[in-house]
Amino acid sequence: MIELPQLGDDERARYEWQMWTSGHGEEGQRKLKQTSVLISRIGGLGGTVAYYLAAAGIGRLVLAHAGNVKPSDLNRQLLMTTDWLGKARVESAARRLQELNPFVEIETVAENLSNENAKRLVGCADIVVDAAPLFAERFAMNSAAFRQGKPIIESAMYDFDAQLTTMIPGQTACLACLVPENPPQWRREFPVFGAVSGTIAAMAALEVIKLVAGFGETLAGTMCLANLRTMEFRRIAIQRDPNCRVCGGQEPNAS
Amino acid sequence: MKICVQWLAQLRDAAGKAEETVEVPDDLTLADLLDRLACDAEGALGELLDGGSAGAGRRFLLVVNDATVGPGAAATHILQEGDCVALLPPISGG
Numbered sequence: 001m002i003e004l005p006q007l008g009d010d011e012r013a014r015y016e017w018q019m020w021t022s023g024h025g026e027e028g029q030r031k032l033k034q035t036s037v038l039i040s041r042i043g044g045l046g047g048t049v050a051y052y053l054a055a056a057g058i059g060r061l062v063l064a065h066a067g068n069v070k071p072s073d074l075n076r077q078l079l080m081t082t083d084w085l086g087k088a089r090v091e092s093a094a095r096r097l098q099e100l101n102p103f104v105e106i107e108t109v110a111e112n113l114s115n116e117n118a119k120r121l122v123g124c125a126d127i128v129v130d131a132a133p134l135f136a137e138r139f140a141m142n143s144a145a146f147r148q149g150k151p152i153i154e155s156a157m158y159d160f161d162a163q164l165t166t167m168i169p170g171q172t173a174c175l176a177c178l179v180p181e182n183p184p185q186w187r188r189e190f191p192v193f194g195a196v197s198g199t200i201a202a203m204a205a206l207e208v209i210k211l212v213a214g215f216g217e218t219l220a221g222t223m224c225l226a227n228l229r230t231m232e233f234r235r236i237a238i239q240r241d242p243n244c245r246v247c248g249g250q251e252p253n254a255s
Numbered sequence: 256m257k258i259c260v261q262w263l264a265q266l267r268d269a270a271g272k273a274e275e276t277v278e279v280p281d282d283l284t285l286a287d288l289l290d291r292l293a294c295d296a297e298g299a300l301g302e303l304l305d306g307g308s309a310g311a312g313r314r315f316l317l318v319v320n321d322a323t324v325g326p327g328a329a330a331t332h333i334l335q336e337g338d339c340v341a342l343l344p345p346i347s348g349g
């Protein structure tokens with residue numbers, strides 16, 4: 001058992017109100033400080049997950065996202081700013097997160113997840129957050145996370161519909177159980193308000209916090225379906241596919 | 256018997272409604288229902304449901320009441336009067 005890192009006085013002051021939370025306390029806070037999280041894309045969803053995890057005092061964030069800030073990012077990608085248009089997204093994100101919390105270690109990778117880098121990037125983290133729009137990236141992350149036994153928080157939205165689940169390799173369905181093939185009708189650009197991606201992102205950040213600190217109940221084995229247009233929330237049970245091309249009949253090689 | 260069909264995300268847009276009640280024969284399987292829905296659908300919804308149980312059934316998450324049914328199990332999953340079947344297209348982050 002690795003000893004948990006200690007908190008300094010400045011950190012205790014910063015996290016004081018959340019350490020009052022039932023089940024969290026200083027031990028939960030030290031667990032957060034010990035944890036590394038990889039976030040695949042830091043747009044409307046992933047950027048907001050990163051912001052809340054940085055605020056909560058996660059130890060280390062690995063942020064993967066290619067490309068530069070565009071005007072159409074700014075309705076939802078809260079780590080991007082107008083003065084950063086045309087410059088690298090990951091640098092804007094790192095700057096904003098460090099302004100919020102200098103105690104968080106930030107590693108940036110100006111690449112999207114792919115079959116080439118997924119093993120290495122997932123290997124840098126204890127937990128991975130999938131906030132990528134393209135299924136090819138999500139499948140690459142899912143396979144690497146399953147093989148390495150790393151939990152994945154899967155978050156997604158379309159218009160006012162949102163989905164969230166936590167996948168635990170070997171225990172719950174993986175992404176390929178639910179989406180066996182690359183959906184031909186999915187387009188990278190889709191209707192979205194920043195408050196929709198932000199809502200689901202805040203819930204995704206809570207999944208990470210509960211998973212790490214070990215209190216409450218996560219969505220593992222279930223999926224939250226939210227219709228934010230009508231404010232209907234449902235939680236459905238999700239089944240593993242015994243013939244899944246990634247996890248069917250396989251055990252994760254958890255380290 | 257009566258089954259409630261719920262359309263989610265892009266399917267809701269294509270169907271122009273969130274749900275409908277369909278009258279089907281007793282002992283219908285989930286795969287049969289998908290084939291019937293694909294057969295009856297027109298326009299944008301018809302395109303999305305193309306292939307019925309062998310097509311749309313593999314592309315969408317199938318939810319009966321409060322649990323998913325894997326694409327491999329749709330052919331043996333017998334529906335009951337009053338079941339609520341939701342079809343959920345894969346959506347993604349961003």
Ligand SMILES: [Zn+2]
Pocket residue numbers: 173174175176177178241244245246247248
């Ligand atoms: Zn699987």
